[in-house]
Amino acid sequence: MSTSPVIRLNDVSKRFGATQALEEVSLEIEAGSVVVLLGLSGSGKSTLLRHLDGLEVPTSGSVEVLGQSVPELRGRALRALRGRVGFIFQQFELVGSITVLENVLTGALARLRGPRLGLPTYPKALREQAFAHLEEVGLAAQAFQRADTLSGGQQQRVAIARALMQDPEILLADEPVASLDPESSDQVMNLIREIGLRRGLTVVCSLHQVDLALAWADRIVGLRHGRVVLDTPAEGLSKEQVMEIYGRVATSTAEIAALQDELLETVAAIAAEENAAR
């Protein structure tokens, strides 16, 4: 059933000055799979994601995305590849002073020639397409508001619509819900999963919450200090295995303890919710 991998990293290392952000990372991701990169902050998740979109160039090793060697791409070819890969940021990164609809339209820039400013500078067909994407994320009513008048969760949904505007084959999401409240988080994570399944996209999402990752992903890749320390299907993992994951992702006993507390709280919260539901 499985097709050839759409993302292939081989021995990728990246240094920023004195810090080793990635160390000999090798990874293959099949088309259509939903993968979570799990790790604490500073573990190299963001750096890894940014390599997949050519926003970073590895110090050594090879990065192949959609059959192309990303570090070797320049200019038009690089932009064309970026156009096929959607990227969702932790801080949404919308242009606050323009409308929601125009923000969505900026996702189509790779397909257009020349700079655009103002809604009328985009072809009507694209505007209608952008509207359809806004409907898909449930924000058509806010199309003509300034982007900075929306709540965080709404802004992230606009960012998803912007990524859809690229008509991507791969969707990358860097801590997409780290800046959101729990309710918006669920909404956004469900939306990404749903859209990914419906369109058959390859989704790679970085997270730091283990429970969220377990519930959401097909496969979990754990990172620590820039190294892959875990690579496992998410389905059917027992609680003991979860604790094992915590142990491998965390770097010290203190962190493990903190994560255990977090897990216990989550379990307690879920139990409380279930009780309340009854």
Place this chain on the structure above:
Amino acid sequence: MTAIAPPRASAPATPPGAPRRTLARPSGRVLTAAALLLGLGVAAIWSIVDLEVGLNQLERGLANAGRFLQRTVPFEWPSLGDVLWLSAMTLAIVVLGTLLATVISIPVAYLSAANTSPGGLVTRLLGRLIGIVSRATPDAFLALAFAMIIAQGALPGILALGLHSVGMISKLTADAIEQIDEGPRLALRAAGATKAQEFWGGIWPQILPSVIATVLHRADINLRATVVLGFVGVAGLGLELSLGLKSLNYREGIPYAIIMFALCIVFEIIATSVRSTLLGVRPSGRSLGGLLARRTVPAAPVAVDPLKQPWTPERRRLAGFSRSSIVVIIGALAVISTSLPNFSLFWQNTGIALNRMLPPQIDEAKWGSVAEDFLITIQVGLAATLVGVILSAVFGAFAARNVAPNPTVRGVFRFLLVVNRGIPELLLAFFLIILTGLGATAGVVALAIGGIGLLGKLVADSLEEVDPGPERALRATGATRAQIFFAATLPQAAPAIVGHVLYLLDTNVRASSLLGVIGGAGIGFTILQASRINHQEMLALLIIMVFVVLAIEALSSLIRSLVK
């Protein structure tokens, strides 16, 4: 063997018995900045003494006022048609000059900003250099040079304003670019946007409010500058004014000054209302342009028909502004097109003009007098800044919400500042020169009064922008109004205020070089003379002038970096 001292709970660095150090050791930076500022202050006081600036000169001027009035009233007003046409011409020069500067400034700012410069430090320095040289070259002298190449008229004025304004507009725009939120730009890059798409899609919408505010502010400055441009032959109200005054025909000349004054106030009002109604966008940066554009965000509109962008008040205002700007620009082009020179001889004339100017040199016999002229120019700038600072401190403090004793006082002082901004300082200087004669006092007083409008407003804004928390805390401890001002308000605002004072010094030295053009003392007069007789000398003087301004800017940016 020394005895081992018992460990102390709170171990002070001083040995027991010695007096505890209660004053902070001053840091080298602070000492250097203080010494430089003190040096500037002493130089300014010496300038005032050396230039013999005094009230007796003004008294003598008052005595002359009677005779001046006799020769001036009743006015001989020009016809309404003339007034409208000349005003249109002046405004057209301002609009097109500022537009030209804006168009040039965008790429220059792109080069200068650290986060957009394509070639790293090299292109960045190139961009900043273009800006600095443009700012240091006074527009009146640029107009003189252009007039030699393409004949007198409106065009040298447009080109002069266009090139000189690049300095300020590109600098403030580059500052705005450096202060943007990088996220949206990165998002566009991740989506495959080109560099140009990144700029217009991710950066431009963020800096637009700041750019609009900067351009309006610059247009306002350029309108005032047309008075001086008139004295070097640029068409419009300024030219008529200077013709009337040079021929001592005050009855015909002064009415143009009054019209000019009215035009400045009308423009100020229009610019202020555009700033406050149009820019429904918070400027993202804290640059000067951003400060000028500070605005509240309007309430979010509700989309009614999902496929049509609703005509919200904000959208209506924006569309209205865009349309009227286009109408204004087309109108300005139409007005200017009536007085375009013949370009067929452009290259030939350029060759002739360059031939006459090169190589730049000054007759050795004149070196002494030239040095003296430059000294006077700098002295006038220093003296005017000192007097201006003292006056602005009072006006600015009383115009600040958190310092003024009550809202009425604040309102009165804010109003006085606006009125003061309406008076072109060189026009004021001109009247004072007519009244008090050629001495330096006229220039010093005119520039000092002119400086209140600018510095007073900036001081007031800086005071209002301080964090109100410490003020509240001190009020809660029972401190008096004055104690709060000196302990909480002033220390927070001080670095910004020092920056504004140095900015005024830069401005005043440049303005003081122009006083000579309208009949005052200093280097301007010598340059004007040279432009008639000896073009090699003119070019040499201009180059020296640029370096003098650059030296003063370098000094003030050094101080600014020390007090930051």
